Amino acid sequence: MALRNLLLLLVSLPLLFSFTREEQRQYTIHGYAQGTDYTIKYFAADNVVTKAQIDSILGVIDASMSLYKPVSLISRFNASEKGLKLDMHFEKVIRKSFEVNRETRGIFDVTVKPLVQAWGFGVRPAGSFPDSVQIRSLLGCVGMNNLKLQGGMLKKQKPCIQVDLNGIAQGYSVDVVAGFLDQRKLKAYVVEIGGELKIRGPKPDGSAFRIGVEGPADRPDAGPLLKHTIVLNNGAVTTSGNYRKFLQLGNSRISHLIDPKTGYPLQSTMISVTLYAQDAITADGYDNALMAMNVDQALAFVNARKGMEAYLIYHNEKGQVADTMTTGFRQLIADVPAR
Structure with missing residues (x-):
């Protein structure tokens, strides 16, 4: 009798695993945020993540670091004389920015906003390209050595210092959304925002x-x-x-x-x-x-x-x-x- 039960158990286990795999469906969420498209794909037994949740997460990040929102924290920092207290998102990104700036010996620099704007890639269109005199003037407002992060407060040495986090904030957004999927106990997903992506796998079928x-x-x-x-x-x-x-x-x-x-x-x-x-x-x-x-x-x-x-x-x-x-x-x- 015991042998028969063991054989039944061994036969049923593959069926159980197969049924579990079949339960895992692919869900896809498409949306628009941060001036670009995003796509979230995940495998789960049920629809455990919604577009509204993703939009809410990205909306909070935009309220912190979007240059296109006049009331965002980054816009208020750029308009300030001496700096501002940062929120969690802004602080994490600026800390990473200091690291990348140091490792690349200044090649990566988030204070290039005045130059980006002058060359026509900023929030407002530029009527003409800057001349050498204007560029020399703007370079006086560039350099992460003019920023200091202390106790969650980002201080600027000159009022003209402005930051642009577009070269790093989108990657951070991908990580935040991926972290949310991790919290939902998802084991297989792709998070893509504007071509930047993060993956966790393998898929339920092992691929x-x-x-x-x-x-x-x-x-x-x-x-x-x-x-x-x-x-x-x-x-x-x-x-x-x-x-x-x-x-x-x-x-x-x-x-x-x-x-x-x-x-x-x-x-x-x-x-x-x-x-x-x-x-x-x-x-x-x-x-x-x-x-x-x-x-x-x-x-x-x-x-x-x-x-x-x-x-x-x-x-x-x-x-x-x-x-x-x-x-x-x-x-x-x-x-x-x-x-």
Whole structure:
């Protein structure tokens, strides 16, 4: 009798596991926030996360760090004479910004807002590009050495200091939403906001998530091309590039990435940087900085840091589009198309 019961148990266990797997459905949430689209995909037995919850989370972050909201905390900080007390979100992002600024020796600098605005990439359109006199004047209002975070208070040494967190806040938003999904006990999901994403896996069937990595097309009149497909179970991937967001000046393209040291748009051989890290705020913070480096510098920078991998597209010495990647990034590439 005991043997018979054991056999029945062994037969029923696979059926039980199969039933559990079949319970896991994919749910998808689409929305618009922070000036871009977002998509959340997760696997669960029931609809445990709603669009209203995601919108509420992103709304709170926007109220803290959106330059497009006149009453946001960041807008009030920029208008202040000496600084303001920060909320939890703003403080976490500014702490990370200080770290990235230090690690990149000032290449990443959130005080570039006056320059970003002057070159026409800010909240208000610019009627013309700045001249050298204006740039020299604005550079006096740039530099994270003019900021000090103390006891949750962000102080500015000059009233003209203004911050722009667009180069890092979206990655932070991805992490916050992912953290909410973790709180809901979800084991498999993708959070994507404006192309910045974080993944937790594998899927219920045991397979990994497949993510397409874009790059510029071979022709100026064509859209971005799928360059590679990577397979991930955990981590974050972000991309910074100058082929999507730019202004045209005659025959020249003006990059939206501004060099805080010169005050001018970046003049770099780099076309795009796709960065893998454990969290999206790290990947998002460093991908812009890598755009300011040459290929050898960028590879050396990434290889010197644990848990960071990169895929770089650039113009080689002949002016041709070329690409390269770290060894760890190459190990993420799949031979199957993205879906």
